[in-house]
Amino acid sequence: MKNLTALLPIDRPIVQAPMFGVTTPAMVAAAASTGALGSLAIADLSPQKSIEQIRATRQLTNKPFAVNLFVHQVPEKTDELRKQYTHTKSYIEDIAAKNGLTVRLPELDTLQITPYQEQIDALISEQCKIVSFTFGIPDPQSIQKLKANHTLLIGTCTSVAEAIALEQQGIDIICVQGIEAGGHRGSFIGLPQIGGISLLPQVYESVKTPLIYAGGIYNKNNMQAALALGAQAVQIGSLLIASKESALLPFEKERLKTVKENEVVLTNTFSGRFARGINNAFIQSLASTDYILPYPYQNKLTAELRRIARAHQNSEFVNIWIGQSIQSFSTDSTAAIINRL
Ligand SMILES: Cc1cc2nc3c(=O)[nH]c(=O)nc-3n(C[C@H](O)[C@H](O)[C@H](O)COP(=O)(O)O)c2cc1C
Structure with missing residues (x-):
């Protein structure tokens, strides 16, 4: 070796x-x-x-x-994917609105x-x-x-x-x-x-x-x-x-101080691929639903929501990725x- x-x-x-x-x-x-x-x-x-x-x-x-x-x-933009994208987009816009976040998520064909x-x-x-x-x-x-x-x-x-x-x-x-x-x-x-x-x-x-x-x-x-x-x-x-030097915002760093070990979960709700981070309202609203598109579509779709949630310092709608070793x-x-x- x-x-x-x-x-x-x-x-x-x-x-x-x-x-x-x-x-x-x-x-x-x-x-x-x-x-x-x-x-x-x-x-x-x-x-x-x-x-x-x-x-x-x-x-x-x-x-x-x-x-x-x-x-x-x-993945290809099949008819099925297009249908699923539309449903997921309106579901996420809806749960965001119910939680005080007005977002207009992008149309599938505008994603870069x-x-x-x-x-x-x-x-x-x-x-x-x-x-x-x-x-x-x-x-x-x-x-x-x-x-x-x-x-x-x-x-x-x-x-x-x-x-x-x-x-x-x-x-x-x-x-x-x-x-x-x-x-x-x-x-x-x-x-x-x-x-x-x-x-x-x-x-x-x-x-x-x-x-x-x-x-x-x-x-x-x-x-x-x-x-x-x-x-x-x-x-x-x-x-x-x-x-x-981290790009996390102060409210995200603050959230780290109170995280408990049973709040650290694997989730594919933000991006369509599994990632480990802090459980929150967004993850719970989508987990075990059909509103999860394959990567990179889910990731691109939720990016605007995450941007607005960050601007509102709302830690329930951003992805805060952390591993299992909780430390200071x-x-x-x-x-x-x-x-x-
Ligand atoms: C906030 C965050 C973002 C990450 N982004 C990437 C990434 O862009 N590319 C990558 O290969 N791994 C990424 N990872 C995974 C890390 O490379 C690494 O596997 C992980 O941080 C190691 O576990 P630890 O967080 O317990 O130290 C990310 C991890 C975290 C915590």
């Missing part, structure tokens, strides 16, 4: 998790300044917006950092959906040399293009089968995501729900690719446990969500939190 420090520009076994909506260029630069790997999240932003984020980060650091994107297949291949072309044109991804494996042609550009590839798995699939496609590093993790599940073969302490050693025994572990890391002891189970680094997300959610700088770990 290759040594991770020989592949990545890191002095310590820590990766700042890419967290779309939370990670800022300042967070990435701060993480990089500590000798950890910073990761910029571009999710499914347009190529132009992706480039803006990359350049903004480069203004703040001259260290290399990873750029992270969502590798997803866009970016195929990830366009982002990959932008990353290559910007000479990004570390690319991490979640939700799947880029198609062989994209992998070939990235490799021809000497890009290091970090894929996400949530099962042994996914780890093997990533290795077979020549992915350089695998991020093993335990069920504890905050934010979206990276799953792309079924919906595995495997705890990190089971998954990580099994993946370690099944592949030769160097591993990063993500999910629930919040202190030195559980970080060392992950390193003992086969990871060469840990990826930390929730530990940084209230940090000085420090508001210190990203660098201070990483240095403490």
Whole structure:
């Protein structure tokens, strides 16, 4: 197995998790300044917006950092999908109105959906040399293009089968995501729900690719446990969500202070893909209903609702992603939190 420090520009076994909506260029630069790997999240932003984020980060650091994107297949707009979209749109507008939020959600044909291949072309044109991804494996042609550009590839798995699939496609590093993790599940073969302490050693025994572990890391002891189970680094997300550089608004950071362990749930109501976060009125209104479209449609549909809810500081209608390790959610700088770990 290759040594991770020989592949990545890191002095310590820590990766700042890419967290779309939370990670800022300042967070990435701060993480990089500590000798950890910073990761910029571009999710499914347009190529132009992706480039803006990359350049903004480069203004703040001259260290290399990873750029992270969502590798997803866009389902066709069938008649069935169109019908379901209309129903879901009016259902969500209705529950929002009942809760004092006036929103007009977008029509299906106005949604801006970016195929990830366009982002990959932008990353290559910007000479990004570390690319991490979640939700799947880029198609062989994209992998070939990235490799021809000497890009290091970090894929996400949530099962042994996914780890093997990533290795077979020549992915350089695998991020093993335990069920504890905050934010979206990276799953792309079924919906595995495997705890990190089971998954990580099994993946370690099944592949030769160097591993990063993500999910629930919040202190030195559980970080060392992950390193003992086969990871060469840990990826930390929730530990940084209230940090000085986080894009969360003050009311969202405030909500973190009172979160209870039984309020942390997996839900597909916001985006159509399962993600872990704080339970609220929106999740409860949609859970177990038919008003959940496949990703990315649900995600695009609810984006406007989330924007308005944020403007109204309404934590019942925004997605606040966190993992299972509830801790003090420090508001210190990203660098201070990483240095403490
Ligand atoms: C707010 C938030 C947003 C996230 N967004 C992304 C993302 O854009 N891309 C990604 O690969 N993972 C994303 N994740 C998952 C993280 O990469 C990582 O797996 C997770 O944070 C690890 O678990 P922890 O939160 O318990 O540390 C996100 C996690 C959080 C908490």
